Amino acid sequence: MSAQAYDPLADQRTPEGPQFDVFLAGTVFLDIVFTGLPAMPAAGTEIWADGMGSCPGGIANLAIATSRLGLRTSLAAAFGDDDYADFCWRTLAEQESVDLSRSRRFENWHSPVTVSMAVDRDRSMVTHGHSAPMAASDMIGAPPRSRAAIVTLSAEEPLGMPGKCNWAEKAQLDGALIFADVGWDPSGAWSAALLEQLAVCHAFMPNAVEAMAYTGTDSPRDALYAIADRVPLAVVTDGANGAMAIDSLTGEEAFVPAPRVTALDPTGAGDVFGAGLVLGTLCGWPLADRLAFAGVCSALAVQQFGGSLAAPGWGDIADWWHEVRAAAGHSGAYGDSLARRYGFLDKLVPTDPVGAVRRAAATIARQADVGMAPRTPGKPPARTAAEASGGPESATADGPPDEPEDPNTHRVPAQKE
Numbered sequence: 239m240s241a242q243a244y245d246p247l248a249d250q251r252t253p254e255g256p257q258f259d260v261f262l263a264g265t266v267f268l269d270i271v272f273t274g275l276p277a278m279p280a281a282g283t284e285i286w287a288d289g290m291g292s293c294p295g296g297i298a299n300l301a302i303a304t305s306r307l308g309l310r311t312s313l314a315a316a317f318g319d320d321d322y323a324d325f326c327w328r329t330l331a332e333q334e335s336v337d338l339s340r341s342r343r344f345e346n347w348h349s350p351v352t353v354s355m356a357v358d359r360d361r362s363m364v365t366h367g368h369s370a371p372m373a374a375s376d377m378i379g380a381p382p383r384s385r386a387a388i389v390t391l392s393a394e395e396p397l398g399m400p401g402k403c404n405w406a407e408k409a410q411l412d413g414a415l416i417f418a419d420v421g422w423d424p425s426g427a428w429s430a431a432l433l434e435q436l437a438v439c440h441a442f443m444p445n446a447v448e449a450m451a452y453t454g455t456d457s458p459r460d461a462l463y464a465i466a467d468r469v470p471l472a473v474v475t476d477g478a479n480g481a482m483a484i485d486s487l488t489g490e491e492a493f494v495p496a497p498r499v500t501a502l503d504p505t506g507a508g509d510v511f512g513a514g515l516v517l518g519t520l521c522g523w524p525l526a527d528r529l530a531f532a533g534v535c536s537a538l539a540v541q542q543f544g545g546s547l548a549a550p551g552w553g554d555i556a557d558w559w560h561e562v563r564a565a566a567g568h569s570g571a572y573g574d575s576l577a578r579r580y581g582f583l584d585k586l587v588p589t590d591p592v593g594a595v596r597r598a599a600a601t602i603a604r605q606a607d608v609g610m611a612p613r614t615p616g617k618p619p620a621r622t623a624a625e626a627s628g629g630p631e632s633a634t635a636d637g638p639p640d641e642p643e644d645p646n647t648h649r650v651p652a653q654k655e
């Protein structure tokens with residue numbers, strides 16, 4: 239049974255129901271990340287990284303996070319005619335079960351690529367790419383019916399413009415709830431006008447810095463109230479502190495601390511959190527459970543190096559919960575608090591074992607450097623293929639499937655907002 243085979247919305251499905259749970263659109267990047275670097279390379283020098291990973295990034299992070307939670311996910315994105323695009327397409331469609339029927343391949347356009355270097359918890363990135371050959375709304379046409387659409391608010395493809403109906407609004411007219419996020423504003427303008435777009439949204443889930451900047455407030459809580467004046471479901475995430483939310487439709491307000499974890503790569507936490515929140519909302523859970531669930535999904539992801547392929551599947555969530563439950567009663571007040579807060583998982587986590595999800599492999603051409611001599615004297619040959627966290631399908635070109643995971647070797651951070 240694959241991780242994707244567990245269906246948390248099984249009891250809501252009918253033959254007439256929406257084809258998808260989540261529809262989303264954006265730019266897919268090929269992300270290549272070097273990990274385990276002692277320091278950033280000084281100008282004019284070359285350094286060797288202990289590890290490398292490759293995976294689809296950008297909007298693929300969100301699509302893979304929702305799909306791994308069992309949400310039927312459809313992604314519209316432009317793909318080039320290059321081998322990187324083949325890899326991203328294959329990974330999304332075949333490995334991660336993301337529907338790409340609204341995506342398109344374009345000739346004479348190549349994949350945007352980001353190379354990322356991780357030193358301690360900092361990442362530096364270099365990106366190259368060209369604008370997509372076609373606007374998302376033109377490429378999509380009529381979106382498929384879905385329960386939710388996830389958008390990043392932007393001035394370029396705004397929501398709620400008179401006379402213009404973008405893809406997310408079309409999805410909304412067909413019954414989807416719009417969940418909106420927002421990115422860092424490099425211009426520093428943080429224009430409050432962007433928030434006008436929330437008029438058509440169900441939920442808004444910025445991080446605390448973005449929330450305070452866009453609402454012109456000084457605390458995450460004040461930002462939350464300002465957002466709750468605009469959308470039924472207002473959420474402010476606050477990194478390792480956790481998240482707070484108001485759901486004015488159900489009359490609930492909640493603050494849920496994040497599970498304590500050692501974050502190797504906190505980048506991308508927002509996407510995984512968003513995926514968990516969408517799932518909990520579609521399932522109709524109480525607000526505190528939704529925040530707690532989203533929080534554990536992102537807490538599991540930040541312990542991995544990796545953007546899209548760091549997202550947890552139900553197997554990861556089940557393992558975590560079983561450990562928490564087993565430790566309750568003899569791990570102090572913190573352990574007891576976790577066990578209490580996450581008690582709702584008892585009813586949710588699959589009782590049958592679910593297959594492990596795959597993490598990022600080193601290179602996209604899996605066989606390419608098998609057997610090659612190492613370039614660095616005394617170093618072993620570069621491992622090309624996946625670490626894989628279990629499962630027969632995870633066998634790799636030059637490593638056994640159950641090889642111990644080396645977090646510095648194959649995890650791939652990859653998140654752009």
Ligand SMILES: Nc1ncnc2c1ncn2[C@@H]1O[C@H](COP(=O)(O)OP(=O)(O)OP(=O)(O)O)[C@@H](O)[C@H]1O
Nearest residue numbers: 445475476477478480496501505506507508533536
């Ligand atoms: N260090 C951490 N430990 C535990 N949970 C974390 C940590 N960092 C983030 N999270 C979880 O992820 C959620 C989202 O993180 P954050 O508020 O940093 O969003 P973000 O800035 O949008 O993330 P990013 O832009 O890196 O994707 C938090 O509310 C929290 O639940």
Ligand SMILES: [Mg+2]
Nearest residue numbers: 420445508655
């Ligand atoms: Mg974010």
